[in-house]
Amino acid sequence: MDKIVNSWLENNEANYNCFVCAPNNHAGLKMEFYEDGEEVVSFWRPDKDHDGWPGTVHGGIQVTMMDELGMWLVNLKLQTAGFTRDLTTKYIKGVSSDAEIIEVRARLKEVDRMFAFVTAKIIVNGEVCTEAEMKYFIVPQQVARTKFHFKGCFTESHRPKPLSEKDADKSSLA
DSSP: OEEBOOHHHHTTOTTOOOTTTOTTOTTSOOOOOEEETTEEEEEEOOOGGGBSSTTBBOHHHHHHHHHHHHHHHHHHHHSOOEEEEEEEEEEOSOOBTTOSOEEEEEEEEEEETTEEEEEEEEEETTEEEEEEEEEEEEOOHHHHHHHSOOOOOOBGGGOOOOOOHHHHHHHHHO
8 A cells, every 4th residue: 555645735735725635624534545556545533523423424524535535546547637527325334433443445447538437435344334436527637737736646655756956947948
């Protein structure tokens, strides 16, 4: 498993305060993501502040985690940005807010021109509790860079090497 670098944090994006993945959002989930083969995974610890029914993680929080994980999968595997078009959720079993760790996994099913189809699931103690089918509208990489400030997505072991001043001068001349 290889940790995915949060490039929004590294690039000091001034307005970066994502409810799900910003580590400095006091009300947020502070999720981190890892590449695990073809999947992207996150391990998250809930608490009572995330309850819907007493002792049960709110369904909206569950969907939010799977949606965010799906987008990080698109960022990493397709190296572009996009946004959710459709999301269908199947709640199988309640997710206890007393759970030590919640595992959230996403996998790319298919890419069809401008759409990415992703499946996700929430697992607690080896048991699938929630599943989602998601469809993301994906934008061309140039649009992702200019309109969404997307600077690429990579793991710690595949971090791009910084350009030396000499290399930076050469690339600006090209």
